Amino acid sequence: MATLARLTGGISPHAVIEAWSDWALHLARAPGRQLELAEHAATSAARLWRFNLEVMSGMSPAPPFTPQKYDTRWSHEGWAQPPFSLMQQAFLASHDWWDAATADLRGLRGDTSARTGFMVRQALDWVSPSNSALLNPEILEATRRTAGHNLTRGARNFADDMSRALTQEARPIPPEFALGEHLACTPGEVVFRNDIMELIQYRPQTGTVHPEPVLIVPAWIMKYYILDLSPHNSLINWLVGQGHTVFCISWINPGAEMADLSLEDYRLRGIMAALDAVGAIVPDTKIHANGYCLGGTLLAIAAAVMARDGDDRLASVTLMAAQVDFMEAGELLLFLDESQVALLDDMMWAQGYLDRPQMAFAFAAIRAEDLIHTRNVRRYLLGLRDMPSDITVWNGDTTRMPARMHSQYLRGLFLENRLTAGRFAVEGRVIALKDIRAPMFVVATEADHIAPWRSVYKTKLFTDADLRFVLTRGGHNGGILSEPGHAGRHYRIGHRRTGSRYMDPDTWLADHPPQDGSWWPAYGRWLAEHSGPRAAPPAMGAPDAGYPLIEPAPGRNIHQR
Numbered sequence: 001m002a003t004l005a006r007l008t009g010g011i012s013p014h015a016v017i018e019a020w021s022d023w024a025l026h027l028a029r030a031p032g033r034q035l036e037l038a039e040h041a042a043t044s045a046a047r048l049w050r051f052n053l054e055v056m057s058g059m060s061p062a063p064p065f066t067p068q069k070y071d072t073r074w075s076h077e078g079w080a081q082p083p084f085s086l087m088q089q090a091f092l093a094s095h096d097w098w099d100a101a102t103a104d105l106r107g108l109r110g111d112t113s114a115r116t117g118f119m120v121r122q123a124l125d126w127v128s129p130s131n132s133a134l135l136n137p138e139i140l141e142a143t144r145r146t147a148g149h150n151l152t153r154g155a156r157n158f159a160d161d162m163s164r165a166l167t168q169e170a171r172p173i174p175p176e177f178a179l180g181e182h183l184a185c186t187p188g189e190v191v192f193r194n195d196i197m198e199l200i201q202y203r204p205q206t207g208t209v210h211p212e213p214v215l216i217v218p219a220w221i222m223k224y225y226i227l228d229l230s231p232h233n234s235l236i237n238w239l240v241g242q243g244h245t246v247f248c249i250s251w252i253n254p255g256a257e258m259a260d261l262s263l264e265d266y267r268l269r270g271i272m273a274a275l276d277a278v279g280a281i282v283p284d285t286k287i288h289a290n291g292y293c294l295g296g297t298l299l300a301i302a303a304a305v306m307a308r309d310g311d312d313r314l315a316s317v318t319l320m321a322a323q324v325d326f327m328e329a330g331e332l333l334l335f336l337d338e339s340q341v342a343l344l345d346d347m348m349w350a351q352g353y354l355d356r357p358q359m360a361f362a363f364a365a366i367r368a369e370d371l372i373h374t375r376n377v378r379r380y381l382l383g384l385r386d387m388p389s390d391i392t393v394w395n396g397d398t399t400r401m402p403a404r405m406h407s408q409y410l411r412g413l414f415l416e417n418r419l420t421a422g423r424f425a426v427e428g429r430v431i432a433l434k435d436i437r438a439p440m441f442v443v444a445t446e447a448d449h450i451a452p453w454r455s456v457y458k459t460k461l462f463t464d465a466d467l468r469f470v471l472t473r474g475g476h477n478g479g480i481l482s483e484p485g486h487a488g489r490h491y492r493i494g495h496r497r498t499g500s501r502y503m504d505p506d507t508w509l510a511d512h513p514p515q516d517g518s519w520w521p522a523y524g525r526w527l528a529e530h531s532g533p534r535a536a537p538p539a540m541g542a543p544d545a546g547y548p549l550i551e552p553a554p555g556r557n558i559h560q561r
Helices: 002-008 013-028 031-056 084-101 112-126 137-146 149-167 235-241 263-281 294-308 330-335 338-351 356-366 368-381 390-396 403-415 453-457 505-511 520-529
Strands: 188-193 197-202 214-217 246-251 287-292 314-320 353-355 400-402 440-445 467-472 490-496
Touching: 002 338, 013 112, 013 338, 031 084, 084 112, 112 368, 137 149, 137 368, 149 368, 188 263, 197 263, 214 263, 214 294, 235 246, 235 520, 246 263, 263 287, 263 294, 263 403, 287 294, 294 314, 294 403, 338 353, 338 403, 353 403, 400 403, 440 453, 440 520, 453 467, 453 505, 467 520, 490 505
Parallel strands: 214 246, 214 287, 287 314, 314 440, 440 467
Antiparallel strands: 188 197, 197 246, 353 400, 467 490
């Protein structure tokens, strides 16, 4: 089973066959839908025929089918000219018909239409004319202009990528993006280290600071320096510059020997150990906790446990692109059911962890048009090399996840949604998010396909604390990296006071107009409102309490590959 999982990329053949069988049998007993699809096909054919006639007559008609906004495969001007425009429109018409064919049908299981639609889109995208060197006008133009050198360069790129994939050799980080020098370079010190994480304390940049420190909990699915990229777009550097004492967890990149690490290990030896260290270094004050992505989910769990047990060390809780309810967790749910989780369990049993390339494929498949096919065309047919940037370097700096922990959160959170169903137990007792009394700041991003904003919004449904909700422009990473001065940014912000009635997400969206600029200053003002008057910065580390300065930031975990 583990070998099968490797061959299929963790996709269960049983789940695929079951979805298609469910769809086909229900469509076979729905003559009304069959007639609708036949009519849809006839109408589309007529629209295509008319478009073709007008184009061949020298007219410039509006195309009857348009690609999605994020689909950049058709941006070259050659696609507007025949015969390429005819091939593009025929392909988009096929896409349109299959979207209708796999739409929800009475009697289907809830996820069948979404899964079949996803699978047929994947199949169609592989045979798109944009992927062909003979049918893509941009490739033909480049081949003519370079006398075919684009194809030879593309062949070298393909050979390089294949050799790295076969040998599992990581691509080196370019010198101009060296970690600790150009990325993850906010000055600080590692003040605590155990078997699963390092805790970094950042040096003050202002003469006075707010007394309450900020603890950042990144996701273990990524390296922490997504929040400390280049100095200009580093959230950590910005917070330090605003007069906050900032600490950040840097998770280990586990190997097979750490296969038995559990979600509870990450809570206890990660978040709780970090809180103990921060409390010893900056004593007699509460702590602002900030969690990103799955780090935010784990922080919400830890905060609920602390509230249940009377631990009031948290001054506030910030969740960035983090979900607590997974019923509407977006297209990632297309990869999850009991069959697929069992297959992943088998694969992780064999290798001890889930490797980042295996996860990266699932994330890329959701936006295959851009993240797979467009990139392949650029590298292998246009012969272009990827131009590195801070975020692409971080994205390629892969991590792994321990088998036991990954299985626990896939099954307990994504598949069974225990946290908001009242069935998530910690230390033998069920926890409730409504126990959290610390004020909350929740950030979602408009184009997030990993943590859709309406899913993140449901935090308001399961908590009672004073809460600010922010919806910002961008995706899962880009929306969070929204530094002041970033062009084209906007955000919406609302305040839910303790005891207020629930407002559904669509009503909230209509009632909160966008504001131009970055959401970071609004967050800084909110932190300041929940902090005491500024005073002299605390010392770095606390050697007498067992937290000496171990080594300069960014530490050693960040370099593990």
